[in-house]
Amino acid sequence: MSPRISDVRLTPVSSARAGIVCGHVIVELVSDDGAIGIGEMSDFQHLPMYHVDVAGLEATLRGLLVGRDPREATALTGLLERSFPSSDYLYDKAGVIRCGVDIALWDLRAKALGLNLADMLGGRVRPALPIAFPIFRQQSPEDVDENLALVRRMVDRGFDRFRVYVGRNLALDEDFLVRAREEFGETVSIKSLDFSNLLDARAAARFIEATRDLGYDFVEAPAKAGDLDGLRFVRERTLVPVSEHATSPRAALALAAHGAVDIVNVGLFVLGGITPAQRVLAIAESAGLSVVIGTTQELSIGTAAAAHVGVSTSAEVLASDPVGPLLYRRDVVARPLEFRASSLLPPDGDGVGLTISPDLLRAAAEPLRWDAVDTTAVVDRTGSPT
Numbered sequence: 001m002s003p004r005i006s007d008v009r010l011t012p013v014s015s016a017r018a019g020i021v022c023g024h025v026i027v028e029l030v031s032d033d034g035a036i037g038i039g040e041m042s043d044f045q046h047l048p049m050y051h052v053d054v055a056g057l058e059a060t061l062r063g064l065l066v067g068r069d070p071r072e073a074t075a076l077t078g079l080l081e082r083s084f085p086s087s088d089y090l091y092d093k094a095g096v097i098r099c100g101v102d103i104a105l106w107d108l109r110a111k112a113l114g115l116n117l118a119d120m121l122g123g124r125v126r127p128a129l130p131i132a133f134p135i136f137r138q139q140s141p142e143d144v145d146e147n148l149a150l151v152r153r154m155v156d157r158g159f160d161r162f163r164v165y166v167g168r169n170l171a172l173d174e175d176f177l178v179r180a181r182e183e184f185g186e187t188v189s190i191k192s193l194d195f196s197n198l199l200d201a202r203a204a205a206r207f208i209e210a211t212r213d214l215g216y217d218f219v220e221a222p223a224k225a226g227d228l229d230g231l232r233f234v235r236e237r238t239l240v241p242v243s244e245h246a247t248s249p250r251a252a253l254a255l256a257a258h259g260a261v262d263i264v265n266v267g268l269f270v271l272g273g274i275t276p277a278q279r280v281l282a283i284a285e286s287a288g289l290s291v292v293i294g295t296t297q298e299l300s301i302g303t304a305a306a307a308h309v310g311v312s313t314s315a316e317v318l319a320s321d322p323v324g325p326l327l328y329r330r331d332v333v334a335r336p337l338e339f340r341a342s343s344l345l346p347p348d349g350d351g352v353g354l355t356i357s358p359d360l361l362r363a364a365a366e367p368l369r370w371d372a373v374d375t376t377a378v379v380d381r382t383g384s385p386t
Contacts, residue, residue: 012054016329020381038301039107070105070109077275099269116346117305128344128346131161164193190214191217195222218263219238299324310346326339
């Protein structure tokens with residue numbers, strides 16, 4: 001008889017980045033042969049402003065999973081999707097929950113076979129995941145200076161590719177882009193401008209037309225959430241490639257069918273893990289669209305899972321976004337992930353290739369909580385008090 005899941009352990013942890021304390025939940029699926037699959041429910045510090053009851057969720061998952069064979073991938077995926085259905089919202093808490101469990105199931109299966117996760121997913125077709133380091137939004141003139149200083153520091157560490165969040169104060173955004181190009185010239189590349197659905201399509205198109213000579217590869221979310229016509233308008237008006245998050249496989253089909261994007265953002269955290277991400281990657285590749293591997297900025301376990309997916313897909317992968325371990329002040333794994341220049345190397349070893357450090361897990365363990373921040377601070381990751 002094959003090993004069965006004998007226990008589910010959830011540990012809420014916290015780590016600070018960009019002035020805000022982010023809550024995560026580390027998932028451990030224990031097999032009755034002693035193996036443990038690890039996963040991560042990443043970054044609960046997004047709207048809507050509520051948290052799950054971790055103890056209650058742990059009890060619920062025990063009821064769903066204990067006694068099940070982890071090899072029953074299709075059945076378990078269906079069970080999770082029925083139990084925690086998607087709302088097609090970018091920061092859907094149900095997707096975050098499913099993602100943590102799905103990663104742990106993949107880790108457990110790969111360990112049972114003695115395989116690295118990338119090999120379990122079909123084998124590496126590229127040695128590393130290309131990465132762009134994020135520059136968060138300018139909200140004051142001081143932010144422009146601080147973000148330019150951040151670019152300098154990251155260039156000194158070997159990064160030459162960046163992703164710039166825009167849309168809150170367009171004058172400051174343009175000032176940053178102009179000064180960055182003046183200072184760094186062609187020694188750095190700007191992968192994308194990320195509008196995060198803050199502007200309507202016409203306003204985004206006007207900004208793109210005013211700045212596109214500054215040089216960036218594409219733009220992300222340059223329309224209100226769900227506005228497929230707006231995304232297509234930006235594509236056709238500016239002739240700059242457009243990317244948008246797929247919030248579900250169905251949403252990916254709609255993006256492709258509507259001619260709304262050139263690039264699909266595939267984030268494990270919103271889709272619910274590796275399994276639905278594979279569906280979206282297949283849709284994008286079939287539609288002739290490129291992809292980026294998206295992020296809510298996970299800790300190392302979630303970041304490693306994204307890296308394994310990114311290096312093993314046959315879809316065209318552009319510079320992607322998972323850099324959480326470089327942003328957070330603490331993590332829970334025994335060995336850090338390796339970033340080399342503007343690339344993330346998936347860890348070797350069985351499963352995701354990482355081991356939880358009991359000491360680091362205990363040090364980071366804290367109940368999920370919301371600090372007193374306004375919704376703008378949550379979206380822009382500033383941590384500014386209300």
